Amino acid sequence: MTKVAPTIGEYLAELETAVDQLSDTWKPDDPRYRADVYRQIMMNLSYAYFAQFHADAEHPDWAPLWNPVYTDQPNPDDIYLYTPIRGDLTYRVSGNRGTCALLTFNVQKGWVGLSDGPSNPEFARDFDDRDIEVGPSGEIDMIFSAERPVGHTGTWHQIAREADTMILRYRMVDWINERDPQLSIECLDAVPYKPRLTPDQIIERIQEMTKLPVRYNTAFYRNQNEVKAQVGVNKFVHVQYPGGGLSKQIYWPAVFELNDDEALILETEMPKKRHYWNIQINDPYFNAIEIVYRFSSLNAANSVISSDGKLRAVVSFEDPGVPNWLDPGGFNEGTIYGRWYDCDPNPMPVIHRVALSELRAHLPPDTPVVTPEERADALRARVRAAQRRRRW
Numbered sequence: 367m368t369k370v371a372p373t374i375g376e377y378l379a380e381l382e383t384a385v386d387q388l389s390d391t392w393k394p395d396d397p398r399y400r401a402d403v404y405r406q407i408m409m410n411l412s413y414a415y416f417a418q419f420h421a422d423a424e425h426p427d428w429a430p431l432w433n434p435v436y437t438d439q440p441n442p443d444d445i446y447l448y449t450p451i452r453g454d455l456t457y458r459v460s461g462n463r464g465t466c467a468l469l470t471f472n473v474q475k476g477w478v479g480l481s482d483g484p485s486n487p488e489f490a491r492d493f494d495d496r497d498i499e500v501g502p503s504g505e506i507d508m509i510f511s512a513e514r515p516v517g518h519t520g521t522w523h524q525i526a527r528e529a530d531t532m533i534l535r536y537r538m539v540d541w542i543n544e545r546d547p548q549l550s551i552e553c554l555d556a557v558p559y560k561p562r563l564t565p566d567q568i569i570e571r572i573q574e575m576t577k578l579p580v581r582y583n584t585a586f587y588r589n590q591n592e593v594k595a596q597v598g599v600n601k602f603v604h605v606q607y608p609g610g611g612l613s614k615q616i617y618w619p620a621v622f623e624l625n626d627d628e629a630l631i632l633e634t635e636m637p638k639k640r641h642y643w644n645i646q647i648n649d650p651y652f653n654a655i656e657i658v659y660r661f662s663s664l665n666a667a668n669s670v671i672s673s674d675g676k677l678r679a680v681v682s683f684e685d686p687g688v689p690n691w692l693d694p695g696g697f698n699e700g701t702i703y704g705r706w707y708d709c710d711p712n713p714m715p716v717i718h719r720v721a722l723s724e725l726r727a728h729l730p731p732d733t734p735v736v737t738p739e740e741r742a743d744a745l746r747a748r749v750r751a752a753q754r755r756r757r758w
Contacts, residue, residue, distance in 0.1 A: 377569065380576035381407055387583040390591065392650055392699065399650070406651055407579045409436060410479070414575035416448075417480060423452035423530065424557040428549075431533065433757040437653040438582055439703065442663040443467075443644055445536040445756055448477070449551055453489075453529035456511040461549035462504040468537035468642055468707070469495040469547055470612055473510065473523075477531045478585050478610060479578045487609030489526035494614070506549065515554075535612075537642065540667040541751035586652035590701050594621040600630065600717040602704070614641075616712045618704040622647075622681060625698065629722045630681040631729070632692075632702065634715035636671065641708035645679060647692050648701040655695035658752040661745065662693055668748075672730050677715075682722055685741055688733050 384407045388394040391403070413436040421427040428447040432440035440446060451457060451473070463469050474490035476483070499521045500506060508521035510532070515522070532551070538544045563571075597603045602620040611617075624630050632645065646663040647655045655662035664679055670689035672678050679690040681702070694700060706712045720728050 374572075377572050378576055380573070381411070381579060384410075384579040384583055387580065387587065390583065390587040392594075402649070402651060406438075406583075406653060409653075410438065410579040410582050411575060412436070414479075414578040417578065418571040418575050421449050422560070423450045423455065424553055424555075425560040426451060426457065426532075426551045426553055428534070428551065430758040434654075434657045434752070435758050437657075438586055439646075439648050439652045439654055439701075440657075441535075441537070441644065441705065442646055442654060442657045442752075443537050443539060443541075443665055445538075445546060447534040447536075449532050450530060451510070451525075451532050453512055453525050453527040455557075456509060456515060456554040457532075457551055458507070458509055458554055459549055459551050460505075460507040462547060463495060463498070463500055463506050463549075464504060464536070464545040464547040466536045466544050466547060467539040468535070469498070470535040470537065471523075472531070472533040472535075472610070472612070473525045473529050474531050474609060475526065475528045476609075477533070479581045480531070480574075482577075482581065484585075485531075485609040486528070489528045490609045491523075491525065492612050493523070494612075506547075509554075536756075538755070539642070539665050541755060542747065546756050583651075590619070590621060590648075590650075590652055593619045593701070599623045600719055602702075602715050602717070604712065604714065612707065614708040616706040616709070618706070618712075618715060620702045620717060621699070622694075622702050622717070623699045624681065624694070624719060626683050627722050628682070629686060629720055629725050631718040631720060631725075632677075632679040632681065632715055633718065634677050634704075635713040636675060636677055637706060637709035637711055637713060639708075639710040640666075640706070642666075643704070643706050643709060645692065645702065645704045647681065647694050648703060649695065649697050650700050652701065655693065655697070655700070658749055659745070660693040660695050661691050661748070662695060664690055664692065668744075670734065673732050674730060678729060678733075680725065682725075684722065685736075685738065686722065686725055687736055688725070688729065689736055691736070691741075 416429040420429040426449040431446040431448040472492045476485035605617045644665040681692045
């Protein structure tokens, strides 16, 4: 009797485990939560294809990671790229750094979603463009390997032999005027042509694809639930993520709650030294709120500092008619994430929950008025700028 091969549905059965993780959300019985999580699972499954099938360590190539198509809390200012590597091989990264505000590299063993458990910080290294030799027109040419190649006198970065992952972030502040880098990665060792995958290899990778949504939920639901357990609601805390984050970056997350007729005022002192900072709004499942067509993030280029030197941003469902509006995208709860990158000091912002009708009474008297026409112009400019960036 001929053995019947499993159906594609049987290979995808692991996705039901991701649905079961609704129990780890704040409202597991809410039908809107269930529908949103279904969408999130499909989103992560689509990313998992790139992670599993696009490239391999002998034939590296940049694949999209966490950009607006894959929205597990990407920084809206960042374009993320991923490739598998092997620490016993030698790689060349070359091209042009463009004019983006910040170019960062992570090289490490393991990456969230691609393996069980957290990344191993022992083998992790990250650095930015200030650690890179850049030519007069933005040229970059550098080698990554466990040992410096014999006779190589150019830029070289040592990686752990255990490393299996390289992540790039192209971080822009002025989206419309800064230019994305154009970088390639190649393996310099003698390797065979990229082979056709065997049936067993294909099935194995499909099965790994189905694990990614579960692994993401495990990591990201835990992140936001830990914030809520530690400090409650509408209160910030400082966090760092060793073995996967950026060592120079301090995050300041908060779980937010507000009613339709309320506003949250985010208030912070500004660091005297501030290489980069931003704020963004996420939904209750750790996904970035719509990045292109909503004002869901702020940075130095699109914000206004108050006359007393503080930054004040307003989270509200309706346009509050003041600078620095953060639109929660129809969600009454979620998370707010801020970043201080290589800043000094690293202030702890505060949140004030007020009635939207009384908002101006809680802001400095000289807070400017933003008209509906001005807001519409700003949104159109945001859409144009976002769409002109490389996102996939």
